[in-house]
Amino acid sequence: MSAPGPADRCRLYLITPPALDPLAFRDxxxxxxxxxxVAAVQLRLKGVDDDAIRRAADALRPVAQDRGVAFLMNDRADLAVQTGCDGAHLGRTDGDLRAARKLLGPDRTLGATCHDSRHLAMEAAEAGADYVAFGAFFPTGTKATTHRPDPEILTIWSETTEIPCVAIGGITAENCGVLVRAGADFxxxxxxxxxHPEGPEAGVRALNAAIxxxxxx
Incomplete structure:
Protein backbone atom coordinates (compact mmCIF):
# COMPACT_ATOMS: atom_id res chain seq x y z
CA MET A 1 0.00 0.00 0.00
CA SER A 2 1.52 3.25 -1.08
CA ALA A 3 0.28 6.78 -0.78
CA PRO A 4 -2.03 7.76 -3.64
CA GLY A 5 -0.62 10.55 -5.78
CA PRO A 6 -2.40 13.85 -6.39
CA ALA A 7 -4.48 12.41 -9.23
CA ASP A 8 -5.49 9.31 -7.31
CA ARG A 9 -8.51 8.89 -5.12
CA CYS A 10 -9.21 7.44 -1.74
CA ARG A 11 -9.41 3.65 -1.87
CA LEU A 12 -11.13 0.87 0.02
CA TYR A 13 -9.33 -1.20 2.67
CA LEU A 14 -11.42 -4.23 3.60
CA ILE A 15 -11.18 -5.92 6.99
CA THR A 16 -12.50 -9.45 7.31
CA PRO A 17 -15.27 -10.37 9.74
CA PRO A 18 -13.85 -11.41 13.13
CA ALA A 19 -15.12 -14.98 12.63
CA LEU A 20 -15.31 -16.89 9.37
CA ASP A 21 -14.94 -20.25 7.66
CA PRO A 22 -11.88 -19.70 5.45
CA LEU A 23 -12.88 -22.07 2.66
CA ALA A 24 -16.43 -20.74 2.49
CA PHE A 25 -15.30 -17.13 2.77
CA ARG A 26 -12.77 -17.52 -0.04
CA ASP A 27 -15.47 -17.22 -2.71
CA VAL A 38 -9.91 -2.44 -3.33
CA ALA A 39 -6.41 -1.58 -2.13
CA ALA A 40 -6.00 -4.06 0.72
CA VAL A 41 -7.57 -6.82 2.77
CA GLN A 42 -6.73 -7.25 6.44
CA LEU A 43 -7.23 -10.65 8.04
CA ARG A 44 -8.66 -9.90 11.47
CA LEU A 45 -9.78 -12.98 13.39
CA LYS A 46 -10.59 -12.95 17.08
CA GLY A 47 -10.70 -15.78 19.61
CA VAL A 48 -8.85 -18.33 17.48
CA ASP A 49 -5.44 -19.96 17.79
CA ASP A 50 -2.41 -19.49 15.58
CA ASP A 51 -3.13 -22.58 13.51
CA ALA A 52 -6.58 -21.25 12.63
CA ILE A 53 -5.07 -17.93 11.61
CA ARG A 54 -2.50 -19.70 9.43
CA ARG A 55 -5.19 -21.77 7.74
CA ALA A 56 -7.24 -18.67 7.05
CA ALA A 57 -4.23 -16.83 5.66
CA ASP A 58 -3.33 -19.75 3.41
CA ALA A 59 -6.87 -19.87 2.05
CA LEU A 60 -7.49 -16.15 1.60
CA ARG A 61 -4.09 -14.62 0.84
CA PRO A 62 -3.91 -15.97 -2.73
CA VAL A 63 -7.39 -14.60 -3.47
CA ALA A 64 -6.16 -11.08 -2.72
CA GLN A 65 -2.64 -11.33 -4.07
CA ASP A 66 -3.72 -12.88 -7.36
CA ARG A 67 -5.78 -9.73 -7.90
CA GLY A 68 -2.99 -7.32 -6.97
CA VAL A 69 -4.59 -6.54 -3.60
CA ALA A 70 -2.34 -6.31 -0.53
CA PHE A 71 -3.09 -8.94 2.12
CA LEU A 72 -2.29 -7.82 5.66
CA MET A 73 -2.32 -9.62 9.00
CA ASN A 74 -3.91 -8.00 12.04
CA ASP A 75 -1.88 -7.90 15.27
CA ARG A 76 0.82 -10.41 14.34
CA ALA A 77 3.90 -9.40 12.36
CA ASP A 78 5.41 -12.83 13.01
CA LEU A 79 2.47 -14.66 11.42
CA ALA A 80 2.45 -12.17 8.56
CA VAL A 81 5.98 -13.21 7.66
CA GLN A 82 5.34 -16.92 8.22
CA THR A 83 2.27 -16.98 5.98
CA GLY A 84 3.55 -14.79 3.16
CA CYS A 85 1.37 -11.78 3.84
CA ASP A 86 2.18 -8.38 2.38
CA GLY A 87 2.35 -6.80 5.81
CA ALA A 88 0.78 -6.41 9.23
CA HIS A 89 -1.36 -3.95 11.14
CA LEU A 90 -0.68 -3.40 14.84
CA GLY A 91 -3.05 -1.95 17.39
CA ARG A 92 -1.84 0.04 20.36
CA THR A 93 -1.37 -3.09 22.50
CA ASP A 94 -0.31 -5.53 19.79
CA GLY A 95 3.44 -5.29 20.09
CA ASP A 96 6.33 -2.94 19.49
CA LEU A 97 6.28 -1.14 16.15
CA ARG A 98 10.05 -0.97 15.83
CA ALA A 99 10.35 -4.70 16.45
CA ALA A 100 7.59 -5.35 13.92
CA ARG A 101 9.32 -3.12 11.37
CA LYS A 102 12.52 -5.08 11.79
CA LEU A 103 10.71 -8.40 11.53
CA LEU A 104 8.74 -7.41 8.43
CA GLY A 105 11.76 -5.99 6.65
CA PRO A 106 11.70 -3.15 4.15
CA ASP A 107 9.37 -4.68 1.59
CA ARG A 108 6.30 -5.48 3.69
CA THR A 109 3.74 -2.91 4.84
CA LEU A 110 3.38 -1.93 8.49
CA GLY A 111 0.28 -0.11 9.69
CA ALA A 112 -0.51 1.30 13.12
CA THR A 113 -3.66 2.23 15.00
CA CYS A 114 -3.47 5.79 16.32
CA HIS A 115 -7.06 6.43 17.46
CA ASP A 116 -7.53 10.22 17.66
CA SER A 117 -3.91 11.22 18.27
CA ARG A 118 -1.54 12.94 15.85
CA HIS A 119 1.15 12.48 18.49
CA LEU A 120 0.73 8.70 18.37
CA ALA A 121 0.70 8.89 14.58
CA MET A 122 3.99 10.79 14.53
CA GLU A 123 5.52 8.25 16.90
CA ALA A 124 4.29 5.43 14.68
CA ALA A 125 5.78 7.07 11.61
CA GLU A 126 9.09 7.51 13.37
CA ALA A 127 8.99 3.81 14.35
CA GLY A 128 8.63 2.83 10.71
CA ALA A 129 4.90 2.61 10.06
CA ASP A 130 3.96 2.89 6.39
CA TYR A 131 0.48 4.15 7.21
CA VAL A 132 -1.48 5.28 10.27
CA ALA A 133 -5.13 4.61 11.08
CA PHE A 134 -7.44 7.08 12.82
CA GLY A 135 -10.87 6.27 14.26
CA ALA A 136 -13.51 5.36 15.11
CA PHE A 137 -15.16 8.18 13.21
CA PHE A 138 -18.69 6.81 13.55
CA PRO A 139 -20.44 4.41 15.92
CA THR A 140 -19.51 0.81 15.21
CA GLY A 141 -20.65 -2.54 16.50
CA THR A 142 -17.37 -4.25 15.62
CA LYS A 143 -15.59 -3.33 18.83
CA ALA A 144 -15.92 -1.03 21.82
CA THR A 145 -14.49 2.40 21.06
CA THR A 146 -13.56 5.27 23.33
CA HIS A 147 -11.90 7.50 20.72
CA ARG A 148 -13.94 9.61 18.32
CA PRO A 149 -11.68 11.89 16.24
CA ASP A 150 -12.90 14.81 14.21
CA PRO A 151 -12.38 14.39 10.43
CA GLU A 152 -10.13 17.43 10.62
CA ILE A 153 -7.37 15.14 11.90
CA LEU A 154 -7.24 13.61 8.42
CA THR A 155 -6.87 17.02 6.83
CA ILE A 156 -4.11 18.12 9.17
CA TRP A 157 -2.27 14.82 8.76
CA SER A 158 -2.49 14.77 4.97
CA GLU A 159 -1.31 18.37 4.74
CA THR A 160 1.70 17.87 7.01
CA THR A 161 3.05 14.44 6.08
CA GLU A 162 3.35 12.13 3.10
CA ILE A 163 2.52 8.99 5.12
CA PRO A 164 -0.95 7.73 4.14
CA CYS A 165 -3.81 7.75 6.61
CA VAL A 166 -6.62 5.24 6.99
CA ALA A 167 -10.03 6.18 8.37
CA ILE A 168 -11.91 3.48 10.27
CA GLY A 169 -15.02 3.02 12.35
CA GLY A 170 -18.64 2.68 11.25
CA ILE A 171 -17.93 3.86 7.70
CA THR A 172 -20.70 3.43 5.14
CA ALA A 173 -21.49 4.67 1.65
CA GLU A 174 -23.82 7.20 3.24
CA ASN A 175 -21.33 8.79 5.64
CA CYS A 176 -17.93 8.33 4.00
CA GLY A 177 -17.97 11.51 1.95
CA VAL A 178 -16.80 13.74 4.79
CA LEU A 179 -13.77 11.48 5.34
CA VAL A 180 -12.88 11.42 1.66
CA ARG A 181 -13.08 15.20 1.44
CA ALA A 182 -11.08 15.55 4.66
CA GLY A 183 -8.14 13.72 3.11
CA ALA A 184 -8.36 10.02 3.97
CA ASP A 185 -6.18 7.92 1.69
CA PHE A 186 -8.01 4.71 2.58
CA HIS A 196 -24.66 -5.29 2.89
CA PRO A 197 -28.26 -6.46 2.29
CA GLU A 198 -27.53 -7.10 -1.38
CA GLY A 199 -24.21 -8.86 -0.75
CA PRO A 200 -20.56 -7.79 -0.50
CA GLU A 201 -20.31 -7.04 -4.21
CA ALA A 202 -23.01 -4.41 -3.85
CA GLY A 203 -21.25 -3.06 -0.77
CA VAL A 204 -17.99 -2.57 -2.65
CA ARG A 205 -19.74 -0.94 -5.59
CA ALA A 206 -21.71 1.41 -3.34
CA LEU A 207 -18.64 2.53 -1.42
CA ASN A 208 -16.57 3.10 -4.55
CA ALA A 209 -19.40 5.11 -6.06
CA ALA A 210 -19.67 7.20 -2.89
CA ILE A 211 -15.91 7.79 -2.88
Missing part, protein backbone atom coordinates in the same frame (compact mmCIF):
# COMPACT_ATOMS: atom_id res chain seq x y z
CA UNK A 28 -17.13 -14.35 -0.85
CA UNK A 29 -13.85 -12.46 -0.78
CA UNK A 30 -13.22 -13.12 -4.47
CA UNK A 31 -16.62 -11.74 -5.42
CA UNK A 32 -16.05 -8.62 -3.32
CA UNK A 33 -12.64 -7.95 -4.85
CA UNK A 34 -13.94 -8.51 -8.35
CA UNK A 35 -16.73 -5.97 -7.79
CA UNK A 36 -14.51 -2.89 -7.75
CA UNK A 37 -11.34 -1.18 -6.63
CA UNK A 187 -11.36 3.80 4.14
CA UNK A 188 -11.25 0.69 6.32
CA UNK A 189 -14.60 -1.06 6.13
CA UNK A 190 -16.16 -4.20 7.62
CA UNK A 191 -19.93 -4.21 8.04
CA UNK A 192 -20.78 -1.94 5.11
CA UNK A 193 -19.42 -4.61 2.78
CA UNK A 194 -19.88 -7.99 4.45
CA UNK A 195 -23.30 -7.14 5.91
CA UNK A 212 -16.03 8.95 -6.50
CA UNK A 213 -18.92 11.34 -5.77
CA UNK A 214 -17.16 12.83 -2.78
CA UNK A 215 -13.89 13.24 -4.66
CA UNK A 216 -15.69 15.07 -7.47
CA UNK A 217 -17.10 17.76 -5.18
Missing amino acids: TLARALDAGD LAVIGAVWN ARAAAL
